[in-house]
Amino acid sequence: MTKRALISVSDKTGIVAFAQKLIDLNFEIVSTGGTKVALEAAGIQTVGIEEVTQFPEMMDGRVKTLHPKIHGGLLGRRDLPTHMNAMTEHDIVPIDLVVVNLYPFKETILKPDVTHEEAIENIDIGGPSMLRSAAKNHAFVTVVVDPSDYDLVLSEYQEQQATNITTRQRLAAKVFRHTAAYDALIANYLTEFVEEAEPEKLTLTYELKQTLRYGENSHQNASFYQDALPSGFSIAQAKQLHGKELSYNNIRDADAAIRIVREYEHPTAVAVKHMNPCGLGKGATALDAYLGAYEADPVSIFGGIVALNRPVDLATAEEMKKIFLEIIIAPAFDEDAFALLAKKQNLRLLTLDFAGANQVKKETVSVLGGLLVQDIDNVAEETQDWQVVTKRQPTAEELDALTFAWKAVKHVKSNAILLANQSETVGIGAGQMNRVGSVKIAIEQAEAAGKIAGAVLASDAFFPMDDSVKYAAEHGIKAIIQPGGSIKDQDSIAMADKYGVTMLFTNIRHFKH
Structure with missing residues (x-):
């Protein structure tokens, strides 16, 4: 008994060999556009989509497969007499196998010179519709969206003239993942185009890069996914x-x-x-x-x-x-x-x-049951915008060291204190529950290395008490940089003045949780 396959692919990898084997398995092939041209150039006879629908392609190919004779053949249930009678009445031939992949929307928008019009024209409508119809009716229809699945499908047809229901279920799930990711890319592109800052739905899609040996600990399974639209500067x-x-x-x-x-x-x-x-x-x-x-x-x-x-x-x-x-x-x-x-x-x-080090603008963090989204902490800071709030002014060497330290401290887990000179860090206190604890750890490290002399101190957030300033000053720190903004700022300033310490406020906080 002849089976019918519908083939319409943008990615033509392996399609000629696959189609030829389908012919050998007594399939009739329905095809469209460039796929039909490619198959017939290879000597594979196909039925044009217009011959099935009795309706011409139109509007530059925008309308060709959205037709009852296509979707009826995909969606008709073979186990329901009403469906089969309707197919007979309307001369609809069942489609047993669908091989479709989509217009290259992702590849199009990744081009540096792509126009908005070009992006829109590469949004596939008919392809996802056929895939979804076939995947919904996977009890009877085999649907293939990935060339890597050609061999599996062929082997089952060759062995038993049909595919296994478990295979069809897996392929259907893959189709819906594929179309969901495709739609997510389109949604994100258009959302960015209209500059919607906080869409009511967040559509993210990632692609498996690596199955990891284990996660944070050996008893945890883990995988590494990358953005579907990859950022050049990323691990x-x-x-x-x-x-x-x-x-x-x-x-x-x-x-x-x-x-x-x-x-x-x-x-x-x-x-x-x-x-x-x-x-x-x-x-x-x-x-x-x-x-x-x-x-x-x-x-x-x-x-x-x-x-x-x-x-x-x-x-x-x-x-x-x-x-x-x-x-x-x-x-x-x-x-x-x-x-x-x-x-x-x-x-x-x-x-x-x-x-492309500053290309990424947003970052996400997962929490149980949700996702946090925020801007990358990439705020541009200029030293001339910093405010010296003490009597003593920083020397040029101290200002250079403070700049170096300030860029680094924002990457230390809060509460964060970092000591540095002009060329290297000399002490780091990270992740403590109180700020003076971080100060003590950083200073202890610097003193143990004999590098406390001339070191400056950076704090990722303000000092709620003057104890951190006092402790630092008593251990030889002469320059401090911090955001400022505490209701007790004046206490810290007074303590710095008491010890002859220069202190700068940046008015920018860099918590890292």
């Missing part, structure tokens, strides 16, 4: 050159590392552990920057992740090779540097294009 788009695959914690730490290092224009390196920077360094070269990050905390960097905003040269690689690192991320690796580092079998080496 999802980094290119792994060497080493074993990234883990869940690797990915989160690497994300934190690239967020930090993108803040700086000078050669800068950061070492990250558990999503907090443990050391940050800047200098004239990549080597200077890395050594600064290493010397900032040579204990915590062990087993950490290092990101640089400059290519890794041989001299830098030689220093990196001396310790155990999980990952190194950079724009590039010189050939000899890569050869040296690649001798470490498990060290992951990743490259990332830093050109």
